[in-house]
Amino acid sequence: MTNRFFxxxxxxxxxxxxxxxxAADNADPLPSWNDGPTKQAVESFVQKVTDKDGPDFVPPADxxxxxxxxxxxxxxxxxxxxxxxxxxxxxxLAPEHPEWKEKQPFKAAIEGDMKTLAASGEKGIxxxxxxSHAGMTPSxxxxxxxxxxxxxxxxxxxxxxTELVYQPMLELLAYxxxxxxxxxxxxxxxIEFVRNFSEPxxxxxxxxxxxxxxxxxxxxxxxxxxxxRLPEMNFVDDKTGKPIGITQHIGQxxxxxxxxxxxxxxxxxxxxxxxxxxxxxIVHHTDAEREYAYDRDSHVGRLDKALDAAVENGWIVVDMxxxxxxxxxxVD
Amino acid sequence: MTNRFFxxxxxxxxxxxxxxxxAADNADPLPSWNDGPTKQAVESFVQKVTDKDGPDFVPPADxxxxxxxxxxxxxxxxxxxxxxxxxxxxxxLAPEHPEWKEKQPFKAAIEGDMKTLAASGEKGIxxxxxxSHAGMTPSxxxxxxxxxxxxxxxxxxxxxxTELVYQPMLELLAYxxxxxxxxxxxxxxxIEFVRNFSEPxxxxxxxxxxxxxxxxxxxxxxxxxxxxRLPEMNFVDDKTGKPIGITQHIGQxxxxxxxxxxxxxxxxxxxxxxxxxxxxxIVHHTDAEREYAYDRDSHVGRLDKALDAAVENGWIVVDMxxxxxxxxxxVD
Numbered sequence: 001m002t003n004r005f006f007x008x009x010x011x012x013x014x015x016x017x018x019x020x021x022x023a024a025d026n027a028d029p030l031p032s033w034n035d036g037p038t039k040q041a042v043e044s045f046v047q048k049v050t051d052k053d054g055p056d057f058v059p060p061a062d063x064x065x066x067x068x069x070x071x072x073x074x075x076x077x078x079x080x081x082x083x084x085x086x087x088x089x090x091x092x093l094a095p096e097h098p099e100w101k102e103k104q105p106f107k108a109a110i111e112g113d114m115k116t117l118a119a120s121g122e123k124g125i126x127x128x129x130x131x132s133h134a135g136m137t138p139s140x141x142x143x144x145x146x147x148x149x150x151x152x153x154x155x156x157x158x159x160x161x162t163e164l165v166y167q168p169m170l171e172l173l174a175y176x177x178x179x180x181x182x183x184x185x186x187x188x189x190x191i192e193f194v195r196n197f198s199e200p201x202x203x204x205x206x207x208x209x210x211x212x213x214x215x216x217x218x219x220x221x222x223x224x225x226x227x228x229r230l231p232e233m234n235f236v237d238d239k240t241g242k243p244i245g246i247t248q249h250i251g252q253x254x255x256x257x258x259x260x261x262x263x264x265x266x267x268x269x270x271x272x273x274x275x276x277x278x279x280x281x282i283v284h285h286t287d288a289e290r291e292y293a294y295d296r297d298s299h300v301g302r303l304d305k306a307l308d309a310a311v312e313n314g315w316i317v318v319d320m321x322x323x324x325x326x327x328x329x330x331v332d
Numbered sequence: 333m334t335n336r337f338f339x340x341x342x343x344x345x346x347x348x349x350x351x352x353x354x355a356a357d358n359a360d361p362l363p364s365w366n367d368g369p370t371k372q373a374v375e376s377f378v379q380k381v382t383d384k385d386g387p388d389f390v391p392p393a394d395x396x397x398x399x400x401x402x403x404x405x406x407x408x409x410x411x412x413x414x415x416x417x418x419x420x421x422x423x424x425l426a427p428e429h430p431e432w433k434e435k436q437p438f439k440a441a442i443e444g445d446m447k448t449l450a451a452s453g454e455k456g457i458x459x460x461x462x463x464s465h466a467g468m469t470p471s472x473x474x475x476x477x478x479x480x481x482x483x484x485x486x487x488x489x490x491x492x493x494t495e496l497v498y499q500p501m502l503e504l505l506a507y508x509x510x511x512x513x514x515x516x517x518x519x520x521x522x523i524e525f526v527r528n529f530s531e532p533x534x535x536x537x538x539x540x541x542x543x544x545x546x547x548x549x550x551x552x553x554x555x556x557x558x559x560x561r562l563p564e565m566n567f568v569d570d571k572t573g574k575p576i577g578i579t580q581h582i583g584q585x586x587x588x589x590x591x592x593x594x595x596x597x598x599x600x601x602x603x604x605x606x607x608x609x610x611x612x613x614i615v616h617h618t619d620a621e622r623e624y625a626y627d628r629d630s631h632v633g634r635l636d637k638a639l640d641a642a643v644e645n646g647w648i649v650v651d652m653x654x655x656x657x658x659x660x661x662x663v664d
Binding site for chain 1: 523527545579580
């Protein structure tokens, strides 16, 4: 192939792809969102930052969008999925730990005594997480998580947790990526826990997951170089931890942030305070019938301070009941 | 456009791009590498993992390649660039810190007394780094680094440090990316220091830089949400820290690792011990005339343990003098 033909072929290929893309544009990229101001706000932000001749244009390299996971991309009620996993795992490991029968919070976890468990507070929960999440490599841990997610169903919906993700948010992730955004998860949950399913479920590869973590140690075990998970907290990616985690992992301030609780407040605050076009969105759980309704008084995913701040800062509040046509993906 | 025509257009575009790519293949992607076993080893690895019908095929999502920076991508002699930066910065800040005149290691830094400085050891160097790298936001820090890199020249070569990168390695980075690899820097140097120039110089965006870091704090300063750099170590991305940093940031074990010193040993060891096709490469500085010659006895970038391990593990050792036609990029 001559160099001249080479260039012509590339030019033609590019043209053909552009035409194809315009054809695709005619389809609604957000079919599960009801028409109205919320959907309009999303679309107008995306149009604005991708308009090469407009004053709010943002180059693709700076189109960073960050998403909380629990309650923003998938269900977090009646308890965080990872906590349900930790409790199941403690029960499974209990035969190897006879001492747990008399030791809190393990006793409560084994007996399913949620009241005593709740009373053990964050410290108790952390102890359960450590005991059930450490002592293996990250890939061995992901295998355990994957097997559990494949085998476990939510009691109310009788669906796997990976099928309790929000269809409108899946469409939003794809819509942003189709418009040159890079999408990240920034979760208070465990980074390796979320990495297990982020790619197949959300189209987000492991390197684009930011989350809480335990420490790891590098060592050669029986001649095998190994990264081993230790029962010690490394980083809590919640509240003020979110801007810090983003700084560390991504190294850029995002231009769009999506959350649903006070744990996302600082991420939204920092993201939307930057120069140029910015976008903040909060998923407000208002649909007790199709999902759950909760905000200021909820222990899981409390939304209080961030709901007040939304008005002040111009963050878009999704009214799940009114704004979403469909909550979960259709399952064949 | 009909849906059928849409599909046909996409298929044609894809075909045209494939033809264009085959035409481009005829050009040597590694023109600064002399022909010989080293270059052959690199090319044969890339061919092997990209051959869809071969036994060693690796899907693009798993084609992760990690590169050390100092001594692997740019010059690290006679001292790490970041240390030279820290010393200049301490001198610049000295008027605001009259106490430094009598306090080591600052006194030595201000007086350019490298012997006393070296005697202050890692602890002394760390103190200098803290004092000169903290107290501002990451973006303000990057601005300071960028201004310094733009204004400072290496004494021997009379070039900016960003022009003392290795041309053969720039070609290697591009060659890997053209073959579906994602390229990461995994540096013992500061993550925000490297992020300043990684994109323009290496084509590696900020999110694909892993490095050492100091702690940061999120706070609202005069109404401005701010991530502030603190004078406290967070993570040392060297030796066993490299596999740990990779696990944390990338979440996948790489299939190829490139380094030049014992600080890269564990990264190479862990990368190449994985299943399937693996590649490890060490840049051996053997060219005192065009660059530097050093290995087992060097204080900066000591290459001893990793050089012995190369033979045992089948890591490719680049003989800079013999394998590289050109060391630095041509400057107009």
